Amino acid sequence: MSDPQVSFLLERVLASGGYSVIKTQDWPSTQKELQSKSPAMIILSDKLGESNGLDVAAELAQRWPAIPLLLFVEEDTPELLKKALSVGVSDYLCLPLRAEDITNAVQRSLEKARQRREWVLLETRRNTASLQRKVDELEALARLGRSITGSLDLDSVLSAIVDAAVELTGAEEGSLLLLDESTGELYMRAARNFQDEFVRTFRLPVQDTLAGSVLRTGKPALLDEATPQKIKTAYLVHSLVYVPLQLHDRVFGVLGVDNRHERLPFKDRDVKLLSAFAEYAVIAIENARLYANTILERNKLETVLTQIQDGVIVLDLDQRILLVNHTAQLAFSLSDQPLAGKKLNEVFSQSEILELVDSAGKSLSNRQEITVDDGRIFSILVTPIPAIGLAITMHDITNLKKLDRIKSDFVSTVSHDLRSPLTAIMGYVELIERAGTVNDMQRDFIRRVHVNVTNITSLMDDLLNLSHIESGFDGSKDKIYLDQLVSYSADNFSKQFSDKNLKLVYEIPDAVPPLYANAIQLRQMLDNLLANAVKYTPSNGTVTIHMEVEQNQIIIQVRDSGIGIPPMDLPYIFDKFYRAGNVGNEVTGTGLGLAIVKSIVENHNGRIWVDSIVGQGSTFTVVLPLGQP
Numbered sequence: 001m002s003d004p005q006v007s008f009l010l011e012r013v014l015a016s017g018g019y020s021v022i023k024t025q026d027w028p029s030t031q032k033e034l035q036s037k038s039p040a041m042i043i044l045s046d047k048l049g050e051s052n053g054l055d056v057a058a059e060l061a062q063r064w065p066a067i068p069l070l071l072f073v074e075e076d077t078p079e080l081l082k083k084a085l086s087v088g089v090s091d092y093l094c095l096p097l098r099a100e101d102i103t104n105a106v107q108r109s110l111e112k113a114r115q116r117r118e119w120v121l122l123e124t125r126r127n128t129a130s131l132q133r134k135v136d137e138l139e140a141l142a143r144l145g146r147s148i149t150g151s152l153d154l155d156s157v158l159s160a161i162v163d164a165a166v167e168l169t170g171a172e173e174g175s176l177l178l179l180d181e182s183t184g185e186l187y188m189r190a191a192r193n194f195q196d197e198f199v200r201t202f203r204l205p206v207q208d209t210l211a212g213s214v215l216r217t218g219k220p221a222l223l224d225e226a227t228p229q230k231i232k233t234a235y236l237v238h239s240l241v242y243v244p245l246q247l248h249d250r251v252f253g254v255l256g257v258d259n260r261h262e263r264l265p266f267k268d269r270d271v272k273l274l275s276a277f278a279e280y281a282v283i284a285i286e287n288a289r290l291y292a293n294t295i296l297e298r299n300k301l302e303t304v305l306t307q308i309q310d311g312v313i314v315l316d317l318d319q320r321i322l323l324v325n326h327t328a329q330l331a332f333s334l335s336d337q338p339l340a341g342k343k344l345n346e347v348f349s350q351s352e353i354l355e356l357v358d359s360a361g362k363s364l365s366n367r368q369e370i371t372v373d374d375g376r377i378f379s380i381l382v383t384p385i386p387a388i389g390l391a392i393t394m395h396d397i398t399n400l401k402k403l404d405r406i407k408s409d410f411v412s413t414v415s416h417d418l419r420s421p422l423t424a425i426m427g428y429v430e431l432i433e434r435a436g437t438v439n440d441m442q443r444d445f446i447r448r449v450h451v452n453v454t455n456i457t458s459l460m461d462d463l464l465n466l467s468h469i470e471s472g473f474d475g476s477k478d479k480i481y482l483d484q485l486v487s488y489s490a491d492n493f494s495k496q497f498s499d500k501n502l503k504l505v506y507e508i509p510d511a512v513p514p515l516y517a518n519a520i521q522l523r524q525m526l527d528n529l530l531a532n533a534v535k536y537t538p539s540n541g542t543v544t545i546h547m548e549v550e551q552n553q554i555i556i557q558v559r560d561s562g563i564g565i566p567p568m569d570l571p572y573i574f575d576k577f578y579r580a581g582n583v584g585n586e587v588t589g590t591g592l593g594l595a596i597v598k599s600i601v602e603n604h605n606g607r608i609w610v611d612s613i614v615g616q617g618s619t620f621t622v623v624l625p626l627g628q629p
Contacts, residue, residue, distance in 0.1 A: 006072060007023065009097055009102075010097075011023065013099045013102045014106065017103055017106070022039070027056050030044075030056070034060075040067070041067065041069075041070060041106065041113070042067055042069050044057060044060075044070075044072070045073075046073045057084070057089055058087035060088075061087055062088075066113070068109040068112060068113040069088060070090065070091050070106065071089045071092040072093045073092055074094070074095060090109045090112055091109045093105055136168060157284040158190035158281060158285075161190070161255070161281050162175065165274055165277045169270045169273060169274065172193060172261060173191075173192060174255075174256065174257045175190070175191045175192070175194065175255075176191070176245075176254075176256075176281060177211055177253055177254045177256070178245075179206070179252050179253055183203075185206065186203070186206065186254065187204075211256065214251070214254050215244065215251050215254060216251075218244045218249075220241065220271050220274070223239060223241070224265040224266060235260075236260060237259060238259050238260065238262070238264075239258065239263070240256060240258040241274055242254050242256040243256070243271065245278050245281055245282050245285070246278075246282065247282050247285075253281075253285075255274060255277060257270070302323075305323060306325050309396070310327060310393055310394055310395050311328035311378065311392075312325045312328060312392070312393055313391070314385075314388075314390070314391050315344055315357070316388065318389075319343060319344045319357060319389070320341055320344070321342050321343075321344060322340060322388075323340070324339050331374075331378065332373075333373060352369075356392075366383070367382075367607055367609060369397070369607075375398070376396055377397050379397045380394050381393045407576065418460055419457075419460055422453055422456055423457075425449075426453050426457070429446055433446070476518060477516045477518050478519060480515055480516075480519045481514055481515070482515050483508050483512045485522055485523055486506075486526060486547070489526040489527050490504060490545070492527065493530050493531070493534055497534065500538075501540050502537060505543070507545065507547065508547045509547065512554070513554075513626060515624060517604050517624065518600075521600045522600065525596075525600040528593040528594070529558040529597060529620055529622075530558065531593065532558075532593055532620075533559075536560065536562040536583070537561060537562035537617070541617075542560070542561045543559070544557075544560075545557070546558075546559065552625060554623075554624050555621065555622070555624075556621075556622050557622070558619070558620045559617060559620075560617045560618055563615065564612045564613050564615055565580050565610065565618055566614055574594050574597075574598040576591065577591040597620075597622075604624055605624075606622060606624040607623045608621065608622045609621055
């Protein structure tokens, strides 16, 4: 304040009114005081030291808009007053000064400041309430989202959705209606603030009802009438909102809230909020449906795997047990205790199974025969299952083995009994021409008899060889090199390869370890496989001999580009006397060659199988263990 007398007067009047007064003489000192204190009012002169009071007032109003400014002017002019009001001065004083003028001006300015603060506070509360409501809505949506993703209990999720809809819209009641496909009516799946008896018996037709129109059109409905509207008998409402539950353009239910007592209207905001809840309800219902279908299919699968007569063992990618059905448990005398989650080698000690599983996907062999404690024989097949692990299937072949043994015994007996008569017939046929002259027709008959007796004798020889192999005679095994046997056998067929212009391809590694086996039997095995390939491969075809060493076994394959084997014949191709259906009568054979090969392989504890495509060729795969001397 530039005038000391005015300053003194203002200080006395304000002090007598109970105000605390701080005086400053220039603008820098004023700034310093304002930074350390927050005054209720500032009274300044239009002349403040070297500074212009109006300029100072403008800066104060900009930096501290909540503090009222009272301006003292020595000379009252309209231009000065206009400028003072434009910079934000709340009131002004001019000479002559009276105490009551000073008090009234101060009180008016403070009252205006108080009213301004209250208005700002009120607006802040309003805005905060709106923001809080939105925050509550977002929290409710987030809570429902967590409930849907964290729970598969449909009843609790739908009840939580209806509860949240009632609370956030301020409604009195809420309900979730679903369509009963059998009756075409809507029933209450979840409800809030309805009596239990009303919920159980509630049925609403689709025709001529507000909920039915929402179901048909797929659009929300907002009801806000002055008089109560009848939704159903004894169900009158003042206001109501229905939104559809829709999935893939199909509406299957309605979510709604209503007011039956209070006449509180709903707004578009409530419709949007309810629509968001409806989407969560659709997700929850669909999740529950998918989960129920998954459980149903899983139960069906478990029932099939449990009741099936074949043994089934399912492993994960870490060779941990996922499933062992009842047949497999009985076969290996496993207890009924839970096996899921255990490692395979913790439950099964059979080396055949463990080795077969370890080599799954890495070896050409995926089959094995195993004899369990009760004497039964199972054929085991290991099949990789992508993204899951392995499936081990066990087929009981005990009866087949018994039948095969009985048939072998019968064949062996018949072969011995027929050998002597055939030898006699052959001898007499050779003596006919020595007994006298025969004509050309007789000579042709003799030749035919000789050829057929020779074929029958060859058949008997094959049968006897097969019987000897299956009986275990001549089971001595020595150190041999299979690659050398392959070369000897291939050389033996060089003329047949040349006559049909067949190409022979070798795929044999440089170093093949020795094999402890019966050399005569393995030579016979290779001869039969090559003879089979030559016989059924047309001219200008290719025969490939592939060999590889894997772990403790040798794998040999004979591939041809021949006529192939029909799928229906593959299971029986190693049976005695069986010939594929696509083989013509012009191709001679006894049907025992592959049966002999299989017996030789089994006699060496090996495995054999065939893969074939009609018109493209066949691949016979033999797996032989290296064995020990």
